[in-house]
Amino acid sequence: MTIREKGYTHWDGQLRERRFPWAPITWLGIRLSFKKKYFKFMLFGSLVPAVVFLVGIYISERIEDFQYMFRGNKQILEVNPAYFKTYLSSDFLLFMMVMILVVSGAGLIADDLKHNSLQLYFARPLKKSGYLTGKASVIVFFLLLLTLVPGLVFIIFKLLFAGDFRFLASYPWLPLSVIGYSLFVTGFFCSYALLFSSLSKNRRYVSILIFAVYLFSDILFGFFYENYRKPAFALLSLKANLQQVAAWFFRLKPAYAVPWYWSLFILLAFGIAAAIVLSKKVRGVEVVK
């Protein structure tokens, strides 16, 4: 007798309250990202700089063996906070992070809006905060994979290659800087991607928005800076603002002569605005039309 002929049968298990009710959303989001075309290639491509910097750390500890490569430019491979800052706020890494948002972040909310699936989520014991946390955690997973994980791996391997703790004794705050900046940049990009993803039902438009706003802000900065030579125009660029804040996290002088906290303020204001828009766009009352 088939299940259908048997009629409806009860499930004999017990529904339980999850500690993290949003966790299935995150795992599904990660799995679906890996199913996308070129995503794996892009993710592994984004990790190439990490491998290069790791090799740099190894070479810095065996600098005598590689002297023929540098001819006096040893400072390039001096592993210090600037080395970490260079990796974590490099143009390439930031660009690849935006590309990951384009591919895996654009559809997170937009697809649910397009296919009316918000109502299915909110018919479950899931709050709006849980839904957004689940979606944001997909981005958090990939971005921390590119920032926090390599940052901590660099410190561990530096200590392993050096065979002592002198590096950590010189910069005891460095692990906190790596963690702090990684979380900051990840948090910013989360709000950035989710904001745009909630603004349209069309994933393509969202992808274009995510990419174009990042790029356009930098072009705008380049245009004004080239014409007027005022460093304050750096505040127009998302990339420059992230780099200014990165300099503060790693106790370095910012690249532009603008107080770092202005950049921090702009990025935080963006995040707060995104949170407000998200709370209005993702609403329970839209569940039943």
Add this chain to the structure above:
Amino acid sequence: MIAEISDLQFSYGRIKALDGISLNLAEGAVGLLGPNGAGKSTLLRILLGFLAPQHGQGRVLGFDIRQEQPRIRRYVGYMPEDDCLIPGMDAVTFTAYFGELSGMPRQEAMKRAHDVLFYVGLGESRYRLLETYSAGMKQRLKLAQAIVHDPKLLFLDEPTSNLDPQGRKEILELIQDISSKKDIQVLISSHILPDIESVCSEVVILNKGRLAAQGKLSELRELHYRLYEIKIKGEGEGFAAKIKTLGCRVEETEDKILKVYVPAEMDIREIFRVAEEENSQVRHFVRSRTSLEDLFARAVGVD
């Protein structure tokens, strides 16, 4: 009792969506009826815990609709009216995913997803991408995700919309099967009155945010009025006009049969007295079973 609500009020700005509704929904299958703007969706939103009422109290499955919304949703299955899916997924993953979100362990959710997909008739196509599903298959999938966690209460919003007659029949059979289980209550909101009539034993009719009628279909048919089909030889207009003055509602069908809704308290002999006065000969006089459509029209005050 599935749900008890008292003096429920809700407004969208100045527009009153629900105006002092008090209800006790009994166990079994209950139909929720009403014209557009009657407040059905708002009532569903409140029962599901999406909206907090501005006034009034209520409990669904014993849980407070103001304080215990997540607990209500844990034990409720919801099949929305609109098509809804997650692109890039197959039916098994989709169904198991919503089982997990309801609180099922992952392995159990996956196992149960296979079972309910076979149950709703999607067993063979459970690994196909959802984007390739037909309208009927999507409807079945919505039912599958609503029952995957074995809810105690099932809200079905227009479950047979967009279906061909065969698909509609099959979905209704499934709903009947589910609602025949004594421990699953079903609340169906639908515009297709015959569907409600075939599945539900009880109906709630809303009109302009107020409760227009509620109760068991059989009792509602009996209590409010009796329906007779009458055929008159000769001029029927005077006869119809006169019995209207007695409080009856009269409709004339295309084949000249008068459908007369007689108030419960009226003596049926009055009709013959009027016929005699009007010199009309009653050729056909049959007590008819009132349809839900009749009941609905009468409750909301439309023909």
